[in-house]
Amino acid sequence: MASIELPHIAAAARPRAPGLFARLARHLAKNPSALIGVSIYLVFVLVAALAGSIAPYDPIEILFTEDGQLAASLPPSAAHLLGTTNLGRDVFSQLVLGARPSLFVGLTAAVAVATIGSAVGLVAGYLGGWVDRALMRLADLVLGLPFLPFVIVLVALIGPSLQNIVLTVAILLWPNAARVIRSQVLTLSQRQFIEAARVTGAGEWRIMLVHIAPNIVPLAFLYGSIAVGWAILTQASLSFLGFGATDTISWGTMLQDAYASQALDREQFSWFVPPGICLVLVVLAGFLISRGYEELLFPKLGEG
Numbered sequence: 001m002a003s004i005e006l007p008h009i010a011a012a013a014r015p016r017a018p019g020l021f022a023r024l025a026r027h028l029a030k031n032p033s034a035l036i037g038v039s040i041y042l043v044f045v046l047v048a049a050l051a052g053s054i055a056p057y058d059p060i061e062i063l064f065t066e067d068g069q070l071a072a073s074l075p076p077s078a079a080h081l082l083g084t085t086n087l088g089r090d091v092f093s094q095l096v097l098g099a100r101p102s103l104f105v106g107l108t109a110a111v112a113v114a115t116i117g118s119a120v121g122l123v124a125g126y127l128g129g130w131v132d133r134a135l136m137r138l139a140d141l142v143l144g145l146p147f148l149p150f151v152i153v154l155v156a157l158i159g160p161s162l163q164n165i166v167l168t169v170a171i172l173l174w175p176n177a178a179r180v181i182r183s184q185v186l187t188l189s190q191r192q193f194i195e196a197a198r199v200t201g202a203g204e205w206r207i208m209l210v211h212i213a214p215n216i217v218p219l220a221f222l223y224g225s226i227a228v229g230w231a232i233l234t235q236a237s238l239s240f241l242g243f244g245a246t247d248t249i250s251w252g253t254m255l256q257d258a259y260a261s262q263a264l265d266r267e268q269f270s271w272f273v274p275p276g277i278c279l280v281l282v283v284l285a286g287f288l289i290s291r292g293y294e295e296l297l298f299p300k301l302g303e304g
Helices: 007-013 017-030 032-047 093-099 099-127 129-143 149-158 161-189 194-201 203-242 251-261 267-294
Strands: none
Touching: 007 149, 017 093, 032 093, 032 099, 093 099, 093 251, 093 267, 099 129, 099 161, 099 203, 099 251, 099 267, 129 161, 149 161, 149 203, 161 194, 161 203, 203 251, 251 267
């Protein structure tokens, strides 16, 4: 029997990704919390991109004063905006260039978490059956693992590189995104535009990738933004505990060096307070974005 073309139904089944991105942009412009969170991320990304031009010194260079003395533990000045470490290294240069590995870990892990979580949630929610049960039991297993101890053990086994830290964070954080996205997919699969796509002869994988996937982009974006702060905080924690990459200057290594050098006892606040503030800001940015997009993703929360 020849298939019947239904143009009006086919049009209804087309993906709505442009509309979703437009809604995200409009909501961002109207919501102060989300706007502040995104602005914080953009500032750090800009600093990391221009770090080579902003930092006045090499972050690991040992500096000396004009009379040949080691420039150790100098207070903030015009030459050294945040002073120097006990080994004569410029703190401001370390802070600026430390944004690069921190943001690399944060943004890469965010993409990995959003991608894995979206793929697992999409497949589990739409296919259902044994596939759904197997993937959700795997998610439950991963959620049962203690986060930081497991990261420490895994990084110690496979090596303390930035790529391995991203891998461990992605392994442990994807289940949260997958479970929520699965619930969204279960709802979307019952909508009329999905039924319309089936009537027009669209295959299961086409429905998943073309008609459902664009509609879970906001949730993937939300969990990705939260994962940025978690990944950066995890990388800083590993560096502080001595499990980070030893050849990389990051905010975590700055805090570890300051702690080991007893900077707090010497009241060198300009050494350890700035990287601490940066870590707080990136975590806060993820929280603000998640709070700001609650109204967009879950509009019924604002009713009543």
